Amino acid sequence: MPWRLLKFGLKSTHDEPRFFPEAKPLKSHYDVVIIGGGGHGMACAYYLAKEHGITNVAVLEQGYIGGGNTGRNTTIVRSNYLTPEGVKFYDTSLKLFEDLADDFDLNIFYSTRGHFTLAHTDSALRTMRWRAEVNKHQGIESEVVGREEIAKAVPYMDMDCAGHAPVMGALYHAPGSVARHDAVAWGYARGAYNRGVEIHQKTRVTAIRTQGDKVVGVDTDRGQISCNKVISMVAGSTPRITSMLGLRTPIEIFPLQACVSEPVKPFMDTIVVSGSLHVYVSQSSRGEMVMGASVDPSVLHSTRSSFDFVEGLTDQMLDLFPFMSRMKVMRQWAGMSDITPDFAPIMGKTPIDGFYLDAGWGTWGFKATPVSGKTMAWTVANDKTHELIEPFRLSRFADFDLVGEKGAASVGH
């Protein structure tokens, strides 16, 4: 029972503790500097402090906490990926998500809804079965379902898609969930702050200083810091940071757009994704339909919106949900997806001693927030890449040992 609310009612003042620290000057030295105050950055600081006792840490955020991709994604959490290493990684994350509210003592509205990935062609259905089989083998709840099961969960969906490329089946992933993305960043930030970590917003890193191949400090627009461990957790800004060190990566930045409808009374309890129609939709706890599609076709370092995005999305959406034509789109925005050639992240140590990378999060970063924080904290604390993220090492490209996630993606559409 929400007894907690009684206390608000009975007291006239509202003396809740701060989530984040007041703005303070930078210290001259920190043991660890985390660039990026989004979900991943805050999670890493949280686990460094909580699990490794490392608290002389500064999180440097150029904008505001959670203002990057953390606040711009469509908040889906799932683990029905294709490769064994991908499935292990995301499933660890999903299990961590389930306990975050308790860990933070903050309601992140983690709501398990079930997740349908629709297949409209034979080849798409084959890929669904491939993912289902790999998932099941690793104990993940994931199976190929036919039109009847889909109709039971989403009775209002037109499976014949206005007579064009009807839905043939879907990959159903019962643990698929959504969560309040801001709250995840706030929860981790508060947890880190309460354990002594410093959080500096409106602080932009302008250079990373090295001696030989070793990190020795960071320059910011609010002063210089000396430190021997720097972690880049900036997703869409990764190339700007890695180019400071002359570190070459395959990452390219593509805008990923999304939009919301005006709020309506909730009717959709599950998450629906269509591979070939390139759309995904779920209904937020406020009643808005949160809708997205694939990344823009060309590189751009911007979160500008485009009109042809919302035109294409709504056109495809009406094939599945004709009644949505009576709704209105209220707002559209964009994030900056750091895309990799094999649709898998780039994590762990780098050739530069003391510089660690957590990047390549494309359109799959939010769901990895807890596990990336945890494994990167372990990696930094031990200066050794955690075994769960070994397959995502930067050197895999030079070794021609790409992660197989791309295998399904390009075939599945």
Add this chain to the structure above:
Amino acid sequence: MKFRLDPQPLEWIDRSESVSFRFEGQTFSGFSGDSLTSALLAGGQKLLGRSFKYHRPRSVLSMANHDVNALFQSSDATNIRGDVTPVSEGVDLRACNVNGTLANDKDRYIGLLSRFLPVGFYYKTFHKPKKFFPYWERLIREKAGLGEINTSWSATRQPKRYGFSEVLVIGAGPSGMQAALSAAEAGADVVLVDENPRIGGSLDYQLANEEAAAKVRADLKSRISNNAKIRLMEAHYAAGWYTDHYVPLVGPEGITKMRAEQVIMATGVMEQPSVFRNNDLPGVMLASAAQRLIARYAVKPGQRAVVLCGNDEGYRAALDLIAAGVEVAAVVDLERVGKRGEWAKQVQAQGITVLDHSAIYEAQGKGALSAVVVAPFNGKGCDAGKSHVIPCDLLLMSVGWAPAAQMLYQAGAKLGYASQAEQILPRELPQGIHACGRLNGAFTLEQRLADGSRAAREALAQLRGEAVVSELTVHRDTQSHSHPWPIIGHPKGKNFLDIDEDLQLKDLINAAKEGFDNIELMKRFSTNGMGPSQGKHSNMNGIRVLASVTGKTIDETGSTTARPMFHPVPVSALAGRRFRPERLTPMHQWHLKHGARMMEAGQWQRPEFYAPSTAAGAVTAAQREQSIVQEVQAVRSGLGLIDVSTLGKIEVMGPDAGRLLDVVYTMKMSTIKIGMTRYALAVDDSGVIIDDGIVGRIAEDRFYVTATTSHAAAAFRTLSLKIQELGLNVRLANLTGSLAAMNLAGPASRKVLSALTDVDLSEESFPYLGMREGTLLGYPVRLIRVGFVGELGYEIHLPANAALEVWEKLMDVGSAHAIRPFGVEAQRVLRLEKGHIIVGQDTDGLTNPFEANMSWAVPLKSKPWFTGKPSLARLKNSCERRLIGFRLPQGFSPKSSSEMPKECHLIIQDGEISGRITSIAYSPSLGRIIGLAMVDLPLADANVPMQVKVDSGAFVAIEPCATPFYDADGARQTADLTEVA
């Protein structure tokens, strides 16, 4: 009590045409031209809705498309905005988000709990214990959202169109009308757009009773309607500004996507509310809302009014109330009447009491305004001790404006707070963007007109490429029209800052105290400005509160990102007509007539299989399986014909043609002899297989290339890219649509075809993998002996307009050999029997040729260069898996399909995933199930039975075996089988 006024000079309603409709079960009648809200008010219905969180009674606020508390729903629409939606005969409306009825909303008691529901309360509770959260969540979700959706509604789509203009003027108020006229009179092609059904803007409701304005209005409107260079678009709002001056204009008939070279923003300003206790009571509204009700709809907004003024405009509103017969009990001035202008003098001349340095401390009333509490105000807060009550049923708030600058921000303009004007004003404007009128701080009629001409002058200069120094600030008013702090605290709260979201002043202050003390974090934690009006009447006050709490300036505090859409846009307008290109082969109708079940292949439609003509409609799985088997047997034993017109078909000509193909494909193409073809495999830079096809040589400098259906466009593009990159002397012709193609395959193919073509089909002069040109039924034709399905056969390529006739002739002549048309599914089985791969099925996004068991197609030594060569050189000795053939025991037929191995089932060894089935099918030719599997090494080479995990979870053993499974030495496709055995 009469609410409808006598005819107003500029009213929009047509009194000759009454319109009746129902609201909450009651019948109302308005006039055509009324909005739903104005007709309801005219019918005495003041209560229009309930607030989102506390379900407090709500009515009119703006009459400018921000009234999110006057949202209605009908049987076929939801979230209908009463303040701007025209009445329509017979519509039956209900209020949104009420539990029960509007008058008796059972959720109205939530307001009493508000003490227990502070800002962000839902983050602080309901999550412990974890298993109860779903229960709480369901409760919260039921209360969430506004209008209801009926999921059986059909899709409605409104056509969209493109529009073009040299100068687009957004907003047809005085400055916008003047800007359009000045631009048009200087020769520009102008579009003038306004979201209201009629132009005039504030000229027609704020200055309706102004003598000086009448002449200006008549003059502007007549010159606009007579100017051929101005295209007027009323009742269209601009959804947002997008790259390169692309502005979608949303109207009742759908969207016009306007491309302009210059954009003049004359979007005006949005009146801001004052924040005081119960400022949300029905009867409390923005002054401009009352003026709109009077001037446009001849609706009397109340009987006895108090007007709260932070500027001159409040006095104008007071005069308009008096003219409309509303008693003005008092004018409450946040500063002093002495500093006001002419309108204040006229109000005093009418004996109206004016209370200087005063503010509204509290509004009172049960369900509607009945009185206000006025108290001395020192610019920061009220002295509650010296307050007094004034009974009234109408309170107008005229305390200031926020610029409608969303599109300026989207276009990249820099804006900043001008303390002289107490308003955010444009500072730097990007190329092609101009701002004028009240949006730019010009407030008197003269200033607004002069600013419109200025903006037009500068737009014309930029249009003509002339350098121009902008005089952006020249016509700005010297005195302010907004009060910097119309925000009054109250110990008992209910002083709403965001009326949409039911956010009280303390909620924002507390959010900042909890660390959410920057504008973006405060918005997300408190949800200020996240409601359907997107902060139009709450963002500015929100910035003022945060600035005061943090001690920063307005500019330092900044503002949240102004995102499209300006007003929510119907999905039916956004989606527009359904344009999904579909491409059909010349034999399409024939296929349909002969029972073909079509499947999508990119934009093409292709026959999947041919159901017996007896089967109408859906076909059972067994019928489908049987048709496919019969088609396969026809090809193996007699004759089959498949439409392959969807293949990519490209002619490559010129001295460097051979070199080009050597670069693009792995194997040497420049050594193909004239009249012969070769299998062509394409990989990308990283060595991954992306396409395969056939290359045939027509002449020394001319080749004919085919590519898979899905890769056809990309294949042509890659060839043309290499030509440009390497500067090769080659020409291309994309004949994918110009030529049709069909594959006549089967032992009788030579016999049947030779009767119809002048090409010598003998084995000596037309060997396997040969390519010959000639005629067929008099049409020019190119015949290729391809091996995909593994029978003697001829792929016939000819002009598309000749294809149907040839197809029907072949079917006719072939009937003697039991010819059957066959589809993609049968082709898949036939090619599988020959062990051929399908790119994209047997290979995935990472498969290289060595894994696909095609090292024979990778001549690393003999070719100096081909795309991907260095990658393949590296991958050659780091291959970790291989594609192998397998079969199931003769007669294997499981009870249920859950026991049958399927494509993408996994091969498991010692509990580890060691491979997957890529292709599997019953082979009619071998009478057993065969397939291909991508298997990890060393298992792939061990040549031992492998375990496949099937749907049921059981394991089925599969036995590796060499491919091709059928006619291993290829005798059937190379032998001279002139007679069927």
Add this chain to the structure above:
Amino acid sequence: MNANASPEMSNLSLSARDDLSGYLLTGPVSAEALAGSGLPLPQSQLTALELNGALVARTGTDEYMAFVPVGQEWAGCEWCFPRNDRVLVVQGEGWIELMLQLCQFDFRKMQPGDWLMASVAGVNCWLYREQQGGALMIGFDAGYDHYLSEIFSTLVRELGGKDLTKGGAL
């Protein structure tokens, strides 16, 4: 936008040009082959010329698209390939309003004799305004005929015009 052309009395019509055979010519000899057969030779790229019912567009350094009236003998040349284009024609009052629903181009600026290659309802097309009468020809691969003809037919009827491609159904 000025009010829709009132449906009843518009002279907007949709018809088709089935009297043309299309060819793609490429390579150094193509200009010579065109001139040799009395066909017009456009000088700059992406422009077109009409002569005696034939239409020739220059689409590359030495690449041309030629549309020759059926029956007019045409020798062709070494690298000359038959095209399989369907050609629709839109003319009459409201043709601009129709095209603005399908193609992002300011058709008010398209003069007779202008050649344009753009996407129409998602299909790559060539467009040309005839010298006489200014009717707009829209050419595309005939595989899209079913799709595009239906769209044009619907739009023409919606704008009060007549679809003359549907045989007698006026």
Add this chain to the structure above:
Amino acid sequence: MKLLDCADIGKRPITEFDYLGEIRIPPSDADESTWADYVFNRNGAPGVLRERWYHRPTGRWFIFERDTLTDQIIGQVDASEVRYEEPHYEIPA
């Protein structure tokens, strides 16, 4: 929607183009790390890139210098400027 201002065809909407990314010249006889760098790594930081765009309706190629931060097209580059010789690669013995 962004317009690309092209020689010969004027300003056409970005939706009529395919984006082929930054111009990259394959190195000849490259060692393994140089070649892997060419295949996979990109200049991902915001800045001016020379990119290829393919206009589908005309089948023409355009090379633009574009600032990937501001999306401003700085200029058009002639194809001859970025032409390269056919690379070669000998199998290490």
